[in-house]
Amino acid sequence: AQSVTQLDSQVPVFEEAPVELRCNYSSSVSVYLFWYVQYPNQGLQLLLKYLSGSTLVKGINGFEAEFNKSQTSFHLRKPSVHISDTAEYFCAVTRMDSSYKLIFGSGTRLLVRP
Amino acid sequence: DAGVIQSPRHEVTEMGQEVTLRCKPISGHDYLFWYRQTMMRGLELLIYFNNNVPIDDSGMPEDRFSAKMPNASFSTLKIQPSEPRDSAVYFCASTPGQRSGETQYFGPGTRLLVL
Numbered sequence: 001a002q003s004v005t006q007l008d009s010q011v012p013v014f015e016e017a018p019v020e021l022r023c024n025y026s027s028s029v030s031v032y033l034f035w036y037v038q039y040p041n042q043g044l045q046l047l048l049k050y051l052s053g054s055t056l057v058k059g060i061n062g063f064e065a066e067f068n069k070s071q072t073s074f075h076l077r078k079p080s081v082h083i084s085d086t087a088e089y090f091c092a093v094t095r096m097d098s099s100y101k102l103i104f105g106s107g108t109r110l111l112v113r114p
Numbered sequence: 115d116a117g118v119i120q121s122p123r124h125e126v127t128e129m130g131q132e133v134t135l136r137c138k139p140i141s142g143h144d145y146l147f148w149y150r151q152t153m154m155r156g157l158e159l160l161i162y163f164n165n166n167v168p169i170d171d172s173g174m175p176e177d178r179f180s181a182k183m184p185n186a187s188f189s190t191l192k193i194q195p196s197e198p199r200d201s202a203v204y205f206c207a208s209t210p211g212q213r214s215g216e217t218q219y220f221g222p223g224t225r226l227l228v229l
Contacts, residue, residue: 042222
């Protein structure tokens with residue numbers, strides 16, 4: 001079985017500061033990794049995903065994430081955040097063997113302050 | 115494309131009543147997913163379909179929940195009878211299904227409150 005851990009339930013940060021949202025996963029098989037963002041009262045939207053190749057993945061809105069297989073991590077980063085980045089961020093995994101089941105972490109609320 | 119469409123966006127009902135949530139996936143997408151989001155349990159996959167056939171319903175909480183997909187452009191999630199603990203946001207998502215690892219596209223959700 002797979003599981004995803006997002007240790008930080010909330011991350012407050014000032015505007016234009018860098019931010020890192022942490023994600024660790026557990027799986028006995030190879031997985032694909034995703035970050036989704038949920039703005040207030042909206043559905044989830046894909047930020048980025050890791051399928052294969054370069055371990056540094058760039059996504060929308062200036063976000064990037066690095067896959068670290070030895071540490072089973074997929075941390076999300078942004079060098080300079082905006083007020084509009086305030087949202088809930090979810091890390092998720094799915095098995096590589098043609099499974100479509102997404103397993104989500106508990107989410108991290110990013111709160112950007114002026 | 116209009117994206118995944120869900121209706122209603124909000125539903126308030128009384129305990130014991132039947133509730134039906136509706137979803138229209140993105141045209142051409144072969145997979146459809148139903149998720150539930152609560153503060154206590156986070157995002158949970160309830161059931162998913164491939165080409166209108168249920169593939170995995172292991173996340174469906176109990177017999178009060180049922181889901182159908184009569185055609186490629188429509189799916190329903192029904193709760194009968196509803197209970198206060200069913201209060202949650204229910205999301206529908208779809209994906210083309212050409213290979214694993216594809217992006218799932220989420221609808222705006224239905225916010226259900228059972229009194």
